[in-house]
Amino acid sequence: MPKATTAGQLSTPAVSPRLLWTALAVVAFMLLITYLVVFDQGAVSRSGMYLHELMHDGRHLLGVPCH
Amino acid sequence: MPLSDGSKALTFGALLLRGLLAGLIAGLLAGFFAYGFGEPKVDAAIAIEEAAAPAPAPDAPHEEELVSRNGQKGGLFLATGLYGAAMGGLLAVAFTLLRRRLRTPSDTRAALGLAGAALLGLVLVPYVKYPPNPPAVGDPGTINQRTISYLAIVVIGLVAVWAAVVAKRTQPTEWRQAIAAVIGFLVVVVVGYALLPNINEVPATFPPDLLWSFRLTSLGTQAVLWTTLGLAFAALLSLGRRAAAQPEREPATAA
Ligand SMILES: [Zn+2]
Numbered sequence: 001m002p003k004a005t006t007a008g009q010l011s012t013p014a015v016s017p018r019l020l021w022t023a024l025a026v027v028a029f030m031l032l033i034t035y036l037v038v039f040d041q042g043a044v045s046r047s048g049m050y051l052h053e054l055m056h057d058g059r060h061l062l063g064v065p066c067h
Numbered sequence: 068m069p070l071s072d073g074s075k076a077l078t079f080g081a082l083l084l085r086g087l088l089a090g091l092i093a094g095l096l097a098g099f100f101a102y103g104f105g106e107p108k109v110d111a112a113i114a115i116e117e118a119a120a121p122a123p124a125p126d127a128p129h130e131e132e133l134v135s136r137n138g139q140k141g142g143l144f145l146a147t148g149l150y151g152a153a154m155g156g157l158l159a160v161a162f163t164l165l166r167r168r169l170r171t172p173s174d175t176r177a178a179l180g181l182a183g184a185a186l187l188g189l190v191l192v193p194y195v196k197y198p199p200n201p202p203a204v205g206d207p208g209t210i211n212q213r214t215i216s217y218l219a220i221v222v223i224g225l226v227a228v229w230a231a232v233v234a235k236r237t238q239p240t241e242w243r244q245a246i247a248a249v250i251g252f253l254v255v256v257v258v259g260y261a262l263l264p265n266i267n268e269v270p271a272t273f274p275p276d277l278l279w280s281f282r283l284t285s286l287g288t289q290a291v292l293w294t295t296l297g298l299a300f301a302a303l304l305s306l307g308r309r310a311a312a313q314p315e316r317e318p319a320t321a322a
Contacts, residue, residue: 010075010076010166010167011075011076011077011166011174011304011308012076012077012082012162012163012166012167013076013077013078013079013163014076015163015164015167019079019163020164022079023079023160023163023164026083026156026160027157027160029156030153030154030156030157030160031153031157033149033150033152033153033156034150034153034154036149037146037149037150037153038150039214049133050133050134053133053134053139053142054133054134054138054139054142054145054146055139055142055143055145055146055149056134056139056142057101057105057106057109057139057140057142057143057146058098058101058142058143058144058145058146058147058150059146060105060109060199060200060201060202060285061101061105061109061143061147061199061284061285061288062101062146062147062150062199062285062288062289063190063193063194063198063199063285063286063288063289064199064217065197065200065205065210065213065214065217066200066202066205066210067202067205067207067210
């Protein structure tokens with residue numbers, strides 16, 4: 001990359017209200033996935049404790065409180 | 068030939084896709100690290116847990132009933148892969164919304180800076196206050212309180228990073244900026260550490276060397292994840308920009 005970002009060559013789209021709402025929805029979805037991995041005990045996933053137990057070791061090794 | 072504004076800008080969808088892909092790669096790599104270095108320690112801790120457990124009570128849900136240990140070792144990759152992809156998605160959103168506010172011309176530095184900020188705020192600040200524990204450490208009765216305290220320290224970690232950036236930008240010269248950033252960061256972290264309850268539930272009988280090596284492996288897993296995520300996201304951004312730039316640059320050789 002000889003030339004870095006300069007005016008007129010920005011790598012990200014301009015932040016519009018529509019982009020903000022989309023970003024907010026994406027953040028909510030990503031946090032839901034994170035929740036399913038690190039905290040869920042069946043309340044959201046409705047899988048009982050199955051997903052919780054399946055990802056048990058990951059939770060410990062990612063450093064999240066588990067049990 | 069003047070480039071029209073935004074001709075090099077990736078769409079939000081393209082940025083998000085790169086973040087998710089980088090996160091998946093980072094999560095799987097962290098999974099391999101955790102599998103190789105962490106699983107022996109989890110196994111050892113579970114052996115201690117089972118040896119210490121009294122006769123299984125009927126009302127206590129037993130760990131190994133739903134998913135076997137081998138299933139949990141496979142589930143480790145599912146956990147780190149999903150977690151990595153989610154973190155990659157969040158990094159892509161942060162990059163999209165904050166890129167124009169970050170005072171660097173380099174996308175690579177911006178991506179690595181955001182990943183480093185996340186490692187500091189999301190991992191290192193919580194790690195020092197509430198170090199990760201292997202199975203057999205921790206009272207199940209306090210899990211809700213521990214989870215709330217953990218979430219609080221994650222938020223405090225992110226606020227501390229933000230405070231460092233805000234404090235840095237109030238100062239005119241480089242060395243004063245560095246000092247202001249450190250002070251801003253420390254003020255938030257120290258206040259947060261003081262306000263949140265201390266938790267120490269390590270049984271006196273738990274081997275200290277096992278606890279120590281487990282915590283180091285856990286930190287290593289997160290370090291692998293965020294380092295890979297930052298590097299992979301930066302690399303994918305650079306590839307995307309190069310591909311977008313080539314058809315325009317080829318005819319204009321005269322510069
Ligand atoms: Zn556990």
